[in-house]
Amino acid sequence: MNDDPADAAPTPPRPSRAAGEGSVRIVGTAHVSAESVEEVEAVVDEERPDVVAVELDEGRYRQMKGETPDDLDPGDLLQGNTVFQFLAYWMLSYVQNRLGDRFDVEPGADMLAAVETAERLGLDVALVDRDIQTTIQRFWARMSLVEKARMVGALAFGVTDPRIAGVAFGLLVGVLLGPVFGLFGGALGLTDALLARVTTGAWAGVVAAMLANFLAAEFELRSVPGVFASLAVGALVGVAAFLTGAGVDAVTGLLSPFVVGAMGSIVLGLLVGFGVGLLAAVVMSVTGVGLAAEEDLDDFEGFDPAELTDADVVTAMMEEFRQFSPGGAAALIDERDAYIAHRLVRLRESGFSVVAIVGAGHREGIERYLESPGTLPPMESLTGTAEPGGxxxxxxxxxxxxxxxxxxxxxxxxxxxxxxxxxxxxxxxxxxxxxxxxxxxxxxxxxxxxxxxxxxxxxxxxxxxxxxxxxxxxxxxxxxxxxxxxxxxxxxxxxxxxxxxxxxxxxxxxxxxxxxxxxxxxxxxxxxxxxxxxxxxxxxxxxxxxxxxxxxxxxxxxxxxxxxxxxxxxx
Incomplete structure (x- = not known):
């Protein structure tokens, strides 16, 4: 397997034709279609090209082959917008895996079939796709702030469990209510005595929860039920301290009135926000908001996988993003069309006969570039880190x-x-x-x-x-x-x-x-x-x-x- 047979060393495969007389046949596949797997095997076996080019980079190839995955670079992982890039990559991977489960086909089975068939026939394999990390970085950088917010919102309310989305919304409300209670608490009837009780209850609850969690860890009982139990213990102790007023004198004697009022307002705001979040979760569950992702997948129950050959899963989804994020779609689709076409043109000009296995959504763009190589953008414009637009x-x-x-x-x-x-x-x-x-x-x-x-x-x-x-x-x-x-x-x-x-x-x-x-x-x-x-x-x-x-x-x-x-x- 060579990353690029056209300049591989030390023993590159020999082209079967003279320089400039090579050929490229594009096979567009659906990454979760069993029919695509059969088509790939048949075409490669029939054509017996010099090179089988696949829409993979080195990292995805190794992962597909079951090799030990590379450890991620901590520096790259912790800097910049990597958290959001990771979420974008995870989203694409998750949706493709779910559709693969729905059709009982391993995602990427078409690429694996191409590689295994080439190896069985003694043909060389070329990895012609851009590194996925570069693609995701450029995808995220090209999106505007509004587009990113819309995408994250769609993920939160379309994929996340309604209970989680509701509580998260409630906590956001609570953070905003805290300052309001602090500044206008008097007008709202929030007395110093009430805020002192809230502060005391919060301290008692936090200490009790931490102690319960520590004991659970010491006795190896740590799990989600254990965490919930610790939170329940903290909540019960906090409520008891608030209702009885036990410990109020100690807390007010230890902390200044300013700190007591500040903490009480913040805690009260978070509690009210949490209640709002629970109510929002119930409403979302009843109305079905947050279940769209599951319903969309259910729509494929009676769907013929063969129809997916019109566009592969990732590209079909990103075509919808093109409506509000031309830059993001360009990085994920159009730039990769050009990148892959560059690699294929280079192989063709070297005299290689090539069968290229790509997602069907890329086929039209790649073939257009193969017909008119002069329209290809410079290769250097398709690589490296992209600067955010706007x-x-x-x-x-x-x-x-x-x-x-x-x-x-x-x-x-x-x-x-x-x-x-x-x-x-x-x-x-x-x-x-x-x-x-x-x-x-x-x-x-x-x-x-x-x-x-x-x-x-x-x-x-x-x-x-x-x-x-x-x-x-x-x-x-x-x-x-x-x-x-x-x-x-x-x-x-x-x-x-x-x-x-x-x-x-x-x-x-x-x-x-x-x-x-x-x-x-x-x-x-x-x-x-x-x-x-x-x-x-x-x-x-x-x-x-x-x-x-x-x-x-x-x-x-x-x-x-x-x-x-x-x-x-x-x-």
Whole structure:
């Protein structure tokens, strides 16, 4: 097997024809069609070409052949938008596997049949597709922010279990309600005594849940039922502390009124949001929202697999994306047409007779390029990392947060705010970021050492768009984890098992190193983002409100003083 027989070394196959007189026959297949497998075997056996070209890259070829998968590079895995690229790749892989199960054909069986038939006949095999990681990266980079949001939303409400989607929505609502309760709690009837009870109940519940989880781990009882039991214990203890008022005096004596009110408002907001999420989950289950993916697959029950030869599964799905993401579809379909055509033209010009096995959705585009090679875009434009199109809103927001944070403390200092007050405010920033980042990382399954590192650096990374606390947590976690591409197959197998309870499936998914790492990294970053939002929307107004200080007036005074200093230097 050679990646490209046209320039393979040291013993390349000899073409059967003179240079420039080669030929290419395209066989378009459906990646989940049994008929396609039979067609591939028959065409290769009949043609006996010099080379059998297949729509595979090196990584997918090795995985298909059952070789030991490559470990993933931690640096590549933790940087940039890799989490979302992984989700996009997983989505494509999962849908193809589900359709393969529906038709009782292993996804990629057509490619495997081509390779095995070529090997049986002593023919050379060429891998002519672009590396899948490059394709997914370019696919994600070419999508706009709105398109990415629509895609993630479709995944959340079309593939995710309604209960999970509903609770996630509720928690988002809860995060937004926390600042509202803190700022306008008095008008809503939220007394200091009520918030003190809520805070006490939250502390008691968290401690009880952690203790129950620790005992379960010590006695090797850790599982999803065990986690649920720990959460149930924490909830019962928290409710009991809230109702009885036990421990309120101790908590209010240990924490300042400001901290008690802040924690109580946040917890109360999350509890209300959780209730909203449960209600949303019930509504979604009753109305059928979130079951679209299953219904779409069920539509194929009476469908003839032979009809899939008009377009392969992945391309057919991505053609729908073309309606709202021309750039994303171009990276996944059009660029690969051109890339594969480049490889086939090169083989043909070298004098090789070629049978190319590609997804039927690529056939038309490739044949068009083979007929007019002069229309092919330069090969260098089809490889490498793509730069995101449009305004890089992520970087804009990231740098904006950094500038706003530095300007906030600088202007307060220029306005004459005392150092000890600034240190107190900075300490609140440090603690809130650390608590949320470390807490969510631990909830996602991180070790205490990894979660602690993410929490300790969260204050700094939340104001630096080039860093993320999840990277630090992830690198620490990788000391105990080894991730490879086979993990995606394990995840697909788990999601395809409809006989097991949801809790067991989720528990086993967290046992897959790649999924656990992605969730830990994402949870750490989300924790820091949420903490930063809460700090700006709730802590800062409450901090200065408690001292009866107008923060806006302070910022204006700081700006005027800064302007005087700058003018004095320039003058």
């Amino acid at each position: 305004v890089p809103w992520g970087k804009v927001v990231g740098y904006g947060v950094s500038v706003a944070f530095l300007a906030f403390f600088l202007l307060l200092a220029m306005a004459g705010v005392r150092n000890e007050r600034l240190l107190t405010l900075f300490g609140a920033w440090f603690l809130i970021n650390g608590a949320f980042a470390a807490g969510l990382a631990k909830a996602a399954g991180a070790r205490w050492s990894s979660a602690s590192v993410g929490g300790l650096v969260a204050w700094m990374t939340s104001i630096n768009p080039l860093l993320a606390p999840g990277w630090f947590t992830g690198y620490m976690e990788l000391r105990h984890l080894t991730v490879n591409v086979a993990d995606i197959g394990r995840l697909n197998d788990l999601l395809s098992d409809e006989t097991r309870p949801l809790g067991e499936v989720i528990a086993d998914m967290f046992d897959v190193p790649l999924f656990r790492l992605i969730m830990i990294v994402a949870a750490t970053n989300v924790g820091s983002i949420v903490a930063s939002a809460l700090f700006a929307l709730y802590v800062v107004p409450q901090f200065f409100g408690a001292a009866d200080v107008n923060v806006t007036q302070l910022m204006l005074e700081g700006a005027r003083e800064s302007a005087r200093v700058v003018w004095g230097v320039l003058a």
